[in-house]
Amino acid sequence: MWPIATAATAALSLAGVASSSRLSARNIVYDGKISDSYDFVIVGGGTAGLVLASRLSEDSNTTVLVLEAGHTGDDVYSTIAVPDGTYFQSLTKSEYDYAFTTSEQSNMNNRGLPWPRGKVLGGSSAINGMYHVRPAQVEVESWHDLLEGADGDDNWTWDSFYAAMKKSEIFTPPTDETAAIAGIEYDASVHGTDGMIHTSYPGFQFGLNGNWTPTLNSLGVASRKDGAGAENWGAYITQSYINPTNWTRSFTRSAFIDPLPQRDNLQILADATVTKIVFEKGDSLKATSVEYAGSATASASSVKVNKEVILAAGVIGSPQILQLSGVGPSDVLTAAGVEVQSNLPGVGQHMQDHLVAAVYWSTDADTAGKLHTAGVNTPEFLSYINSATAYVNLTTLMGAEGANTLLTSIKDSASDATRYVPSADSGVLAGYSAMYEQSVSLMENTPTANIELLLALTGDGAVGIQAGLQHPLSPGRVYITTASAFDSPTIDPGYLAHSADLAVLREGMKMARKIGQTEPMSLFLGNENSPGDSVSTDEQWESWIKDNAGTEYHPHGSCSMRPQNKGGVINPKLIVYGTSNVRIADSSVFPIDMSCHLEAPTIAVAEKAAEIIRTQYNVKGGDDSSSSSGSGSDSGSSSGNNDDDNNDAAFTMRSGAFWTLATAFVVALVL
Numbered sequence: 001m002w003p004i005a006t007a008a009t010a011a012l013s014l015a016g017v018a019s020s021s022r023l024s025a026r027n028i029v030y031d032g033k034i035s036d037s038y039d040f041v042i043v044g045g046g047t048a049g050l051v052l053a054s055r056l057s058e059d060s061n062t063t064v065l066v067l068e069a070g071h072t073g074d075d076v077y078s079t080i081a082v083p084d085g086t087y088f089q090s091l092t093k094s095e096y097d098y099a100f101t102t103s104e105q106s107n108m109n110n111r112g113l114p115w116p117r118g119k120v121l122g123g124s125s126a127i128n129g130m131y132h133v134r135p136a137q138v139e140v141e142s143w144h145d146l147l148e149g150a151d152g153d154d155n156w157t158w159d160s161f162y163a164a165m166k167k168s169e170i171f172t173p174p175t176d177e178t179a180a181i182a183g184i185e186y187d188a189s190v191h192g193t194d195g196m197i198h199t200s201y202p203g204f205q206f207g208l209n210g211n212w213t214p215t216l217n218s219l220g221v222a223s224r225k226d227g228a229g230a231e232n233w234g235a236y237i238t239q240s241y242i243n244p245t246n247w248t249r250s251f252t253r254s255a256f257i258d259p260l261p262q263r264d265n266l267q268i269l270a271d272a273t274v275t276k277i278v279f280e281k282g283d284s285l286k287a288t289s290v291e292y293a294g295s296a297t298a299s300a301s302s303v304k305v306n307k308e309v310i311l312a313a314g315v316i317g318s319p320q321i322l323q324l325s326g327v328g329p330s331d332v333l334t335a336a337g338v339e340v341q342s343n344l345p346g347v348g349q350h351m352q353d354h355l356v357a358a359v360y361w362s363t364d365a366d367t368a369g370k371l372h373t374a375g376v377n378t379p380e381f382l383s384y385i386n387s388a389t390a391y392v393n394l395t396t397l398m399g400a401e402g403a404n405t406l407l408t409s410i411k412d413s414a415s416d417a418t419r420y421v422p423s424a425d426s427g428v429l430a431g432y433s434a435m436y437e438q439s440v441s442l443m444e445n446t447p448t449a450n451i452e453l454l455l456a457l458t459g460d461g462a463v464g465i466q467a468g469l470q471h472p473l474s475p476g477r478v479y480i481t482t483a484s485a486f487d488s489p490t491i492d493p494g495y496l497a498h499s500a501d502l503a504v505l506r507e508g509m510k511m512a513r514k515i516g517q518t519e520p521m522s523l524f525l526g527n528e529n530s531p532g533d534s535v536s537t538d539e540q541w542e543s544w545i546k547d548n549a550g551t552e553y554h555p556h557g558s559c560s561m562r563p564q565n566k567g568g569v570i571n572p573k574l575i576v577y578g579t580s581n582v583r584i585a586d587s588s589v590f591p592i593d594m595s596c597h598l599e600a601p602t603i604a605v606a607e608k609a610a611e612i613i614r615t616q617y618n619v620k621g622g623d624d625s626s627s628s629s630g631s632g633s634d635s636g637s638s639s640g641n642n643d644d645d646n647n648d649a650a651f652t653m654r655s656g657a658f659w660t661l662a663t664a665f666v667v668a669l670v671l
């Protein structure tokens with residue numbers, strides 16, 4: 001039978017979350033004193049940036065500087081470290097979050113939507129929901145196809161990318177007790193074990209999670225033993241970025257930086273916002289220095305670049321800095337008062353995001369919210385975060401006939417759809433069309449998911465099931481409107497411009513509701529509190545979605561890797577077109593959306609970047625043993641690590657209506 005919906009905690013060791021003496025600051029510069037020049041200047045000490053910093057500085061004969069706009073995070077390290085802080089002490093909307101707002105979305109009743117992004121060492125990996133999910137092989141193959149055989153494309157095959165994803169990882173299986181309660185299965189062979197960042201499962205589980213895959217099975221969705229291999233679709237409890245030695249968040253600072261010994265060749269400077277890259281003009285632009293400042297009113301400092309600048313400022317920061325430096329669409333630059341160094345129309349284009357919404361029910365069953373209210377605070381309980389997922393395709397959502405009808409209309413609207421692209425540039429339009437074609441092929445010829453379903457147990461007396469759109473066709477963009485790095489650029493994800501996106505999300509919401517109405521899950525749920533009975537026709541769902549859906553926090557693609565004549569920004573070696581020594585390695589580079597959360601592929605991009613760069617310079621030097629081959633990391637061998645945790649997810653309440661419920665709980669869903 002199904003596990004019953006009561007909480008159970010396994011008798012696990014009480015490793016000390018409490019003692020978080022921080023030893024880890026060895027490579028962080030606290031007195032502001034840095035050198036005049038570095039071989040590599042990494043812009044952004046976020047998720048990807050700290051991976052790169054760690055890997056590039058393994059070569060002791062090369063110097064590396066990281067410039068991070070946010071604070072070190074030292075003051076909130078213990079908040080970051082506790083997984084459950086993601087829901088109950090979230091750092092979103094604090095000074096550790098950019099807390100962007102999108103432009104008014106014309107297809108969502110002109111709402112400007114909240115858009116969190118981490119602003120701290122570790123970036124969004126310090127505030128996110130800690131889900132570890134990888135893209136499917138077929139999706140990485142689509143990405144590879146979009147490169148059209150360009151030099152270096154062999155780095156972006158499945159084999160190469162899969163190896164990079166495993167390289168970073170230290171996987172620890174669940175305890176027998178938690179596995180039994182939540183129905184967790186795993187395949188250790190698809191995981192790495194001697195990398196830097198921990199993937200594991202919470203030390204505490206709920207029977208409701210154990211009801212997840214059986215309920216999905218009843219709806220025709222097969223269980224997947226482990227989604228981290230080539231096939232990520234189906235229903236499963238996925239891994240989380242948790243260090244099970246002390247039930248803390250594993251994020252790129254705790255995993256890739258804090259365990260390192262003092263490295264004289266690595267310096268990390270926080271509170272340093274990069275304002276521009278300075279170029280020398282020649283056949284191509286050569287970055288010679290980087291300017292940064294502590295605030296909009298502070299005077300800028302400058303640091304020289306011996307070899308390269310690597311942008312890892314994320315999906316907003318990377319295109320913003322390029323544009324501020326004169327590399328981008330000339331009309332955008334001119335309007336913002338920035339002198340054009342290189343007209344590159346794709347900078348900021350092709351951005352897409354997963355849009356998500358949730359159905360909520362009341363419940364008497366134990367949930368994390370209920371136990372939190374009751375004051376439970378063991379380290380195991382505090383490591384609980386949501387991780388029940390299911391990835392489903394169009395056939396599952398709409399039946400074969402419905403899927404065919406939708407696919408036909410998507411194909412028929414292919415050429416017309418370019419009008420949704422916020423650019424007149426023929427290359428950008430061609431890039432969009434190529435992405436569109438690949439997306440259609442994934443939907444039509446592979447079981448790749450169009451919808452992700454998630455079970456959220458963070459409410460007190462409430463359960464949420466979320467549906468998130470995975471392969472949107474609507475294109476968005478990001479662009480500066482002033483010449484200041486301290487002004488937010490305009491963020492327009494273009495949500496729901498293409499009507500197929502609305503149709504797919506609508507079917508996803510229906511499926512979310514169906515899950516809650518199907519046994520065994522339904523045995524533990526009471527009334528549907530939101531959206532409730534008043535929403536049931538297609539029309540009602542669509543209008544409700546426009547009012548209630550929000551970001552799943554997975555924007556990407558604003559500096560995409562694709563040919564220059566397709567509106568690309570970087571080539572397969574990550575070099576920005578028109579420059580000789582500026583690369584980008586972060587979540588802005590994906591040329592197509594993928595059915596996963598983005599931390600895992602972002603870390604893998606940074607791993608690949610480090611390999612490509614080290615190969616090019618063939619840097620030899622003393623290899624810093626504690627980090628180079630991987631056994632060090634945050635698993636305890638090194639003395640300085642502090643894995644602390646976080647908060648991620650935003651607790652943005654996506655459903656306005658939800659707040660009006662009598663049982664409103666103050667927790668937001670974290671993805």
Ligand SMILES: Cc1cc2nc3c(=O)[nH]c(=O)nc-3n(C[C@H](O)[C@H](O)[C@H](O)COP(=O)(O)OP(=O)(O)OC[C@H]3O[C@@H](n4cnc5c(N)ncnc54)[C@H](O)[C@@H]3O)c2cc1C
Pocket residue numbers: 043044045046047048049067068069070092116117118119120121122123124125127128129130131132133272273274275312313314315317318321485552553554555586587588597598599600602648649650670671
């Ligand atoms: C609330 C939330 C929940 C999420 N949940 C999950 C999840 O559960 N699982 C998952 O896999 N993914 C999740 N994601 C997505 C994932 O965290 C991001 O896609 C990923 O971390 C992005 O990494 P990045 O390196 O591209 O950018 P970031 O990690 O955001 O790093 C960019 C860094 O650059 C810095 N920067 C920006 N501009 C400048 C500048 N001008 N000068 C200097 N520094 C600058 C920023 O301060 C930041 O530190 C979530 C994201 C959020 C925001």
Ligand SMILES: *[C@@H]1O[C@H](CO)[C@@H](O)[C@H](O)[C@H]1NC(C)=O
Pocket residue numbers: 152154155160573611612615616
């Ligand atoms: C990746 O790129 C590097 C450097 O350009 C190259 O040496 C390597 O062969 C490429 N291929 C793979 C599979 O990593």
Ligand SMILES: *[C@@H]1O[C@H](CO)[C@@H](O)[C@H](O)[C@H]1NC(C)=O
Pocket residue numbers: 220221222393394395396443444445446447448
């Ligand atoms: C979609 O998923 C279903 C159920 O797993 C499967 O039978 C079907 O073949 C998939 N569709 C495609 C196009 O692969």
Ligand SMILES: *[C@@H]1O[C@H](CO)[C@@H](O)[C@H](O)[C@H]1NC(C)=O
Pocket residue numbers: 061620621622
């Ligand atoms: C370090 O690199 C410099 C140039 O980048 C080179 O001259 C020197 O020989 C290198 N030293 C070692 C030990 O590799």
Ligand SMILES: *[C@@H]1O[C@H](CO)[C@@H](O)[C@H](O)[C@H]1NC(C)=O
Pocket residue numbers: 016017018019020021081243245246248634635636637639640641642643644
């Ligand atoms: C968690 O354990 C790691 C070693 O495994 C340690 O470096 C880190 O400081 C610990 N975190 C806390 C908050 O105690």
